[in-house]
Amino acid sequence: MRQEAFVARYAAEWDAFEQWLDAREGSPRRARATRRTWTGLADEDMPARYRRLCQQQALARHRGYSPQVTARLQGLMQRGHNVLYRPAPPPWNGALRFVMADFPRLVRAQRGCLWASLALLALPLVTMFALLQVQPDLAYGVMSPGQLAKMEAMYDPAAHAERLARESQTDVQMFGYYIWNNVSIGFRTFASGLLAGLGTIFVLVSNGVVMGTVAGHLQAVGHGGPFWRFVVGHSAPELTAIVIAGAGGLRLGLALVAPGQLRRVDALVRAGRDGGRLCLGILLMLVFAAFVEAFWSSTASLPDPVRFGVGGGLWLLTIGWLWRGGRGVADAR
Amino acid sequence: MLDTVREVHTPEGVALRLPAAGPVPRALAWLIDLAIRGAALMAVSIVLGMFGEFGGGVYLIVLFVVFWAYPVVFEAMYGGQTPGKRALGLRVVSADGAPIGWMASFVRNLMRAVDMLPFGYGAGLVASLADPWSRRLGDMVAGTLVIHAPRERLRMAAVQVTPLAPSAPLQTHEQQAVIGFAERAHALTDARQRELADILVPVTGARGDAGVMRLLGIANWLLGRRA
Numbered sequence: 352m353r354q355e356a357f358v359a360r361y362a363a364e365w366d367a368f369e370q371w372l373d374a375r376e377g378s379p380r381r382a383r384a385t386r387r388t389w390t391g392l393a394d395e396d397m398p399a400r401y402r403r404l405c406q407q408q409a410l411a412r413h414r415g416y417s418p419q420v421t422a423r424l425q426g427l428m429q430r431g432h433n434v435l436y437r438p439a440p441p442p443w444n445g446a447l448r449f450v451m452a453d454f455p456r457l458v459r460a461q462r463g464c465l466w467a468s469l470a471l472l473a474l475p476l477v478t479m480f481a482l483l484q485v486q487p488d489l490a491y492g493v494m495s496p497g498q499l500a501k502m503e504a505m506y507d508p509a510a511h512a513e514r515l516a517r518e519s520q521t522d523v524q525m526f527g528y529y530i531w532n533n534v535s536i537g538f539r540t541f542a543s544g545l546l547a548g549l550g551t552i553f554v555l556v557s558n559g560v561v562m563g564t565v566a567g568h569l570q571a572v573g574h575g576g577p578f579w580r581f582v583v584g585h586s587a588p589e590l591t592a593i594v595i596a597g598a599g600g601l602r603l604g605l606a607l608v609a610p611g612q613l614r615r616v617d618a619l620v621r622a623g624r625d626g627g628r629l630c631l632g633i634l635l636m637l638v639f640a641a642f643v644e645a646f647w648s649s650t651a652s653l654p655d656p657v658r659f660g661v662g663g664g665l666w667l668l669t670i671g672w673l674w675r676g677g678r679g680v681a682d683a684r
Numbered sequence: 685m686l687d688t689v690r691e692v693h694t695p696e697g698v699a700l701r702l703p704a705a706g707p708v709p710r711a712l713a714w715l716i717d718l719a720i721r722g723a724a725l726m727a728v729s730i731v732l733g734m735f736g737e738f739g740g741g742v743y744l745i746v747l748f749v750v751f752w753a754y755p756v757v758f759e760a761m762y763g764g765q766t767p768g769k770r771a772l773g774l775r776v777v778s779a780d781g782a783p784i785g786w787m788a789s790f791v792r793n794l795m796r797a798v799d800m801l802p803f804g805y806g807a808g809l810v811a812s813l814a815d816p817w818s819r820r821l822g823d824m825v826a827g828t829l830v831i832h833a834p835r836e837r838l839r840m841a842a843v844q845v846t847p848l849a850p851s852a853p854l855q856t857h858e859q860q861a862v863i864g865f866a867e868r869a870h871a872l873t874d875a876r877q878r879e880l881a882d883i884l885v886p887v888t889g890a891r892g893d894a895g896v897m898r899l900l901g902i903a904n905w906l907l908g909r910r911a
Binding site for chain 1: 742744796
């Protein structure tokens with residue numbers, strides 16, 4: 352068939368398809384709202400028309416019709432493809448299920464990486480803490496005297512400040528700072544796993560060393576009381592979130608180093624998809640931790656039993672949530 | 685690899701053409717986005733500056749949202765285009781050509797933390813120069829691709845003249861070229877038309893304006909028009 356005859360025969364179909372796309376591809380909500388008033392190509396006919404168009408496009412390309420015709424069909428085909436194969440909208444009503452069941456299950460599925468990540472953070476932390484009890488001068492090998500002096504001033508038991516660990520900042524200011532700083536660190540801990548896991552390992556170990564140094568030094572110089580009183584509240588969600596971010600990063604690094612039966616890029620895509628979901632949970636945990644840290648941990652007037660009770664309770668809740676959450680729930684997929 | 689067009693076959697058995705975008709337009713789009721984000725943050729900081737330290741806290745939360753969520757929200761909600769990408773005619777799509785979803789966009793933007801290393805998107809630049817479809821590391825992990833969004837071109841019908849059968853049979857790609865000439869003839873100057881038609885003297889057997897008319901006649905005949 353000559354091009355002119357081909358175009359004459361099907362042009363009306365293409366125009367109808369194009370009108371349908373112009374009117375209804377943009378917003379599904381608007382398309383639903385105007386379902387009754389719409390008079391063009393019916394919605395239910397669109398997939399069949401799309402497949403017809405694909406066949407016509409293949410014919411046009413095969414028969415060597417001019418670039419104008421094939422380009423138009425190609426464009427219509429791509430637009431139709433985008434409408435038919437667009438991803439489902441995010442399942443907002445599944446958000447609670449994600450928090451309560453899917454996220455803990457996803458965390459437990461990373462068992463090996465999780466233990467490795469925990470070890471990479473906890474071993475340097477505990478080692479530094481123990482070392483500083485024996486040899487307090489070692490602290491100056493890790494942090495500068497200025498930094499340590501600032502830490503000592505922040506947690507000075509002699510200073511009867513209204514707020515713990517603050518100079519003059521307000522709660523909201525610190526809340527903003529903790530969100531910006533901590534969540535960014537969590538995300539970077541995960542993402543830097545792409546450097547064969549080395550980035551994540553570095554972040555975990557260096558964080559462990561710094562935390563161990565600060566805690567050990569303050570304990571050794573006798574400022575341990577205010578320090579522990581400050582950190583006990585938010586430590587549970589914050590430390591677990593960093594360990595989970597580390598597990599996601601290690602998983603990403605493993606996908607690059609040892610992809611197993613998959614192509615390397617496919618292993619990376621899988622680890623990335625799981626990591627992205629982990630990061631959603633980490634975001635929630637760290638925002639919660641920032642809230643506790645800003646509005647609860649710094650309140651100096653709280654009696655110690657309440658403070659340590661709440662801190663311990665949060666540890667139990669966090670571990671229980673991650674350990675038991677989503678057990679026995681049917682799989683969504 | 686000179687051709688950066690990736691052809692993906694859909695379930696219907698036809699090929700989607702995805703022209704991958706290189707680092708330069710993407711960097712320009714990123715700079716535009718950076719300027720927009722900077723301006724937005726500036727405006728917010730002026731307003732929040734009136735609220736003192738409370739405003740400072742809110743500003744950091746806004747900074748967090750603008751830094752991490754801006755590209756994700758635009759890419760997921762506006763057809764894979766941030767304002768900068770829209771200005772440059774770029775679009776983020778899945779590796780299979782389908783529109784990008786929230787999770788893929790979130791992952792590819794999380795990975796910017798690595799692509800930015802060691803400075804100024806160095807890792808991303810090296811990756812996109814080494815990759816046949818110029819994907820940065822985040823695109824590989826998220827399974828996405830940045831393409832030049834297809835442009836709507838004006839459709840013009842071929843010039844109508846008396847059809848003329850070619851003296852010798854033409855092959856398919858030759859027919860395509862001749863019809864393409866007739867469809868674009870509106871947009872070409874007379875001198876350029878003559879220049880192009882003169883290449884085909886063996887087919888048309890004439891030079892100058894006569895050659896142009898004969899070539900247009902052949903195109904009309906190939907399109908199926910008959911006197």
